[in-house]
Amino acid sequence: MLLGADSEIASALIELGLVIVGLAVLARIAVRTGFSPIPLYLLAGLVFGAVAEPSVSENFIELGAQIGVILLLFMLGLEYTASELTTGLRTGFRSGLLDGALNFTPGVVAGLALGWGWLTAVLLGGVTYISSSGVIAKALTDLQRLGNRETPSVLSLLVIEDLAMAFYLPLIAVLLAGSGAVAAVTSVALAFGVAGIALLVALRFGDVMSRAIFHHSDEVLLLSTLGIVLLVAGAAERLQVSAAVGAFLVGIALSGHVARRAETLVTPLRDFFAATFFVFFGLQIDVAALPEALPVAAALAVVTAVTKVYTGWWAARRVGIATKGRFRAGTALVARGEFSIVIAGLGVAAGLEGELGPLSAAYVLILAIVGPLLTRYSDELLDVARRRLVTA
Amino acid sequence: MTDVEETLLPGVGVRHDFSTEDGRRLGVIVHRSGRRELLIYKKDDPDACRVVQLGDEDLRVLVELLGGTQIVERVANLQYAVEGLAIDWLSLPARSSTVGKTLGSTELRTRTGVSVVAVLRGETTYPSPEPDFEFAADDVAVVVGTPEGIRSATAYFQEE
Known part of the structure; x- marks a missing residue:
């Protein structure tokens, strides 16, 4: 019996080791080529799922994926300080509204056109709405555009999307839980109340909380942060508000010095578990359904790339940026990534329409690659377009 | 006095920038980590900039070259002039x-x-x-x- 357990551990370790070595190779390729590793991890999951699904370490990968989502959302909440949230909200509110209207709607419409239920369509709206702050921040840094005058417009749109998630995710979680109308209304009210209170606590008492958690030792700080995040996430899941939402709110509530240090401490863990999550998402997808989903995903990608470019263009024009800068801002926003997958993952986990998974995967695969490329060559693209216009 | 504009870059840090006497724009990003970048805005595309990464050592050297040494020089002259006094x-x-x-x-x-x-x-x-x-x-x-x-x-x- 004992021998059996031992050999099971051995094969689980070997399996897991193989998966992680595979991811390491992909991450290396991503760094070499300057791309986001997210689409590669997704592809790896799809390939594993089609060729040789990890069987022994499946439980670990599933739990790891859960932790990945939690850490992704925690760090999204952690990303901005309270003052950045308020300033972002003030300066980017109108652009944020336009962003929501232009980029949420195509997903919902596409979902309904495919004959899906309202709930799945709203999830697809979330998938097409949220830009990937990870991919975008990386692209802006790599292209040395952080100092550009159009960049604050881009960043404040990301802040607004971040805040929108604070209300969208609890709403989705409650709707997915699928209780009766009255219960749903109370749950939504509860979720919004909790989100609002967390935001308020972060703005008013963020420093008090952060001081309570603060410790000079990295080890103590890491363990306390991680413990609190998992506890709150678990409690949120129990209350049917989704673990991701709980983690996100903890991230928002932490601020200042502690937030900055927690960020550096948790980032390596996040990278590991998030990679696990992307692979897990890929594993769950029926590869046979991909070819069918691809044309729809491509069409949706084209439409929502255009709408994002226009959003960025509009936001940059408002602050007096010239044509080239407007186009750079617009193309920067096109990339979708981790959070689109998180939203789709919520739907897949709840067993909604089977096509949501493959469609979202194909959609993110396209835009996580095309988005950074578009913005890298945005000046050149604009020049080409202008020359075409002149000659025509 | 030169007008220095301050812009918050959410998730990144703070950018300060100003126009030079001949109308070019210069700026500095202070990242949350304290890392600094020098920004030199382009002439043909004033929204875009060239970026120079500055390490701690580079910063000190640059500051000294731009202004610090002048002060040092003046102090040295003063001491020279008042030798014996x-x-x-x-x-x-x-x-x-x-x-x-x-x-x-x-x-x-x-x-x-x-x-x-x-x-x-x-x-x-x-x-x-x-x-x-x-x-x-x-x-x-x-x-x-x-x-x-x-x-x-x-x-x-x-x-x-």
């Missing part, structure tokens, strides 16, 4: 008998060989005061002379 800042107590007298009437130069090169009063400086300059309480006189001369000038200013 002393320079001192003497404050005038309110009860001093010198308060209300003009510089000429103190005959400080004749008595002590010390010259008053400037008087500091609150935020204002009176460089090279004329003989009819009238001392007030709490003035600070910048004096140059021999060490002995400055000692007797100090004593004179303390006289009630």
Whole structure:
């Protein structure tokens, strides 16, 4: 019996080791080529799922994926300080509204056109709405555009999307839980109340909380942060508000010095578990359904790339940026990534329409690659377009 | 005074930028980590910029090259010029008998060989005061002379 357990551990370790070595190779390729590793991890999951699904370490990968989502959302909440949230909200509110209207709607419409239920369509709206702050921040840094005058417009749109998630995710979680109308209304009210209170606590008492958690030792700080995040996430899941939402709110509530240090401490863990999550998402997808989903995903990608470019263009024009800068801002926003997958993952986990998974995967695969490329060559693209216009 | 514009970059840090005399724009990003980047905006595309990463050592060198050394140079010149002489800042107590007298009437130069090169009063400086300059309480006189001369000038200013 004992021998059996031992050999099971051995094969689980070997399996897991193989998966992680595979991811390491992909991450290396991503760094070499300057791309986001997210689409590669997704592809790896799809390939594993089609060729040789990890069987022994499946439980670990599933739990790891859960932790990945939690850490992704925690760090999204952690990303901005309270003052950045308020300033972002003030300066980017109108652009944020336009962003929501232009980029949420195509997903919902596409979902309904495919004959899906309202709930799945709203999830697809979330998938097409949220830009990937990870991919975008990386692209802006790599292209040395952080100092550009159009960049604050881009960043404040990301802040607004971040805040929108604070209300969208609890709403989705409650709707997915699928209780009766009255219960749903109370749950939504509860979720919004909790989100609002967390935001308020972060703005008013963020420093008090952060001081309570603060410790000079990295080890103590890491363990306390991680413990609190998992506890709150678990409690949120129990209350049917989704673990991701709980983690996100903890991230928002932490601020200042502690937030900055927690960020550096948790980032390596996040990278590991998030990679696990992307692979897990890929594993769950029926590869046979991909070819069918691809044309729809491509069409949706084209439409929502255009709408994002226009959003960025509009936001940059408002602050007096010239044509080239407007186009750079617009193309920067096109990339979708981790959070689109998180939203789709919520739907897949709840067993909604089977096509949501493959469609979202194909959609993110396209835009996580095309988005950074578009913005890298945005000046050149604009020049080409202008020359075409002149000659025509 | 040059207008320095401050822009918050959420998730990144703060950007400061300003226009130079000939209309180019320069800026600096201070990242949350404290890392700094120098931004030089392009002429043909004023929204875009070239970025120069600055390490701690680079920062010090750049600051010194741009302004710090000038100050160092001036201080060095000053010391050179006053070799063998002393320079001192003497404050005038309110009860001093010198308060209300003009510089000429103190005959400080004749008595002590010390010259008053400037008087500091609150935020204002009176460089090279004329003989009819009238001392007030709490003035600070910048004096140059021999060490002995400055000692007797100090004593004179303390006289009630």
